[in-house]
Structures are given as C-alpha cells and as structure tokens.
Amino acid sequence: MTLLSVRGLSKSFRGVRALHDVSFDVADGRILGIIGPNGAGKTTLFAAVSGGVAADAGTVRFAGQDVTRWPDHRRARAGLVRTFQLMRPFGAMTVLDNVAVAAQVRASSRAAALAAPDAVLDRVGLARYRDQRSTELPAAELKRLELARALALRPRLLLLDEVLAGLVPAERGPVLDLLGTLRDEGITLVFVEHVMAAVMRLSDEVLVLDQGQVIAAGTPAEVTGDPRVVEAYLGDEAALASGDDGDDGNDGNDGNDDDADDEDPETPC
C-alpha cells in the first residue's frame, strides 16, 4: 500500500526555485533514501511534505488523505513526522521534558507504552541524560534527542533530515541500528543523508534531487550507476563510488541556517 504520495510539488523562495515538479511514492514499511548535492532542495522537500512550508503547487497524500492544506501539527498527529537538520530543542528544559512536550501532542490518542517519554529516552540511549538541560548535551546526544522527540509523536512515517551529520563514524552504527529497528516495528522511513554508506545500507529505494528536481530514482545500485547522478556529484564522485562519507563538506552545514527562517518557527512537530 502507498503510504505517502507526492505529486508535482514545487516551491520557490523569492525567485529561487527550491523544488520543481517533484513526484514520488513511498510504500508502507519501506525505506526511501533521498540524496542530492547541497542546496538540491532536500530539506525544502521535507518541509513541504511535513507542512512547515506551504508548497506553491502540487499535492501531498498521506495514508489515503489529501493533507496538502493541513498544518504541520495536524499532519504530525496523523503520524507524518519529521526531524530537523538543525536541531531546535527547548534549551531551558530538561531532556525528559523536551520529549514529554512532543508526547503531549499525541496525548489525546490511545496511550502507547513505546511513546512514553522515559521509554523513548531508553530506546535512543539518552536515559542517563534525562534530567539534564538539553543545552548541556553533546552534539551526538542532541541528534538523539531530535530523534526521541520525533518518536514521542508515534510516527507512522518518519522524515529524517541528516540524523548522521556531525556524528563521528563510531557514533553512526548505533543510530543506523535504531533506524533498522524502527523499520522492523513498521515505521516507514524517508531519510535525507550525505553519508553514502548509510544510504546504501538502509534504503530500499533512493531518490536523487538536483536543483529542485528528481534526476534519478531506483534501487541504490541503480542510482549510483546513473550518469546523471554522477554528473550531479561532480567533484564528489569519490564519495559516490566508494560508498564512503560524502559529508566532509556538509558538516559545516549544521551551522548554516539557510532553511530555518521560512519554516514554522514554533514547535518541531
């Protein structure tokens, strides 16, 4: 069954075409990896799909409903949840409270043990940071907190924007394992990632964006062999060919906040 269906999505920011006529489907229980050079439109795509940014054209259907005009919190309540490339925890709050706030969004629905804040912290390996302020967290743990807040919303579809960025290779394995576990639990995953090895390992299918457009789609093996993809990654082919990190130029991205100003500045859900 198709869980997410995106058709003809377009978005421009003051004349800059960030997305142009993007269409794709994600079947229930699958993992879709999205790759593309910096500025390709990946984060904008997540914002448009999750509702933080209103698309200029196109439709988003989720679980059989047209959600194109739904605000982000309504989409999140329906199970369409994203994480942010640039994390925005409520700094003054403890780690536990950050997760509890997210969990409350889903409080009206049937209580689920897996979404209880302490259970979520346990799952992402943050239990020992539970009572610390989120501002005191090291970078890798902040990433986990972002993931925890998304999980507290009990997503049916989770959009993950560079959850591995800023992590050293040794820290990536456990996060990838966790994503595999989420998939096994039935959560459908769409993830944007510059770390090619992770994309290859996790994805059932890969979508390649360049300058706001889909330039290739298929299995990981199909897209890496596609000349258009190699072309889009000129200067970065080594990363593509070796399946090694392509993220050396991208970690700085974390501080490069070009996508925050147009997104919903309130809650990350």
Ligand SMILES: Nc1ncnc2c1ncn2[C@@H]1O[C@H](COP(=O)(O)OP(=O)(O)OP(=O)(O)O)[C@@H](O)[C@H]1O
């Ligand atoms: N809020 C905004 N206001 C103006 N321009 C924006 C905004 N958000 C994105 N853009 C522009 O839209 C284009 C796509 O940006 P986007 O952040 O979606 O790319 P990306 O693929 O996520 O890049 P990266 O790999 O660096 O995260 C870029 O040219 C960017 O400068």
Ligand SMILES: [Mg+2]
């Ligand atoms: Mg981005």
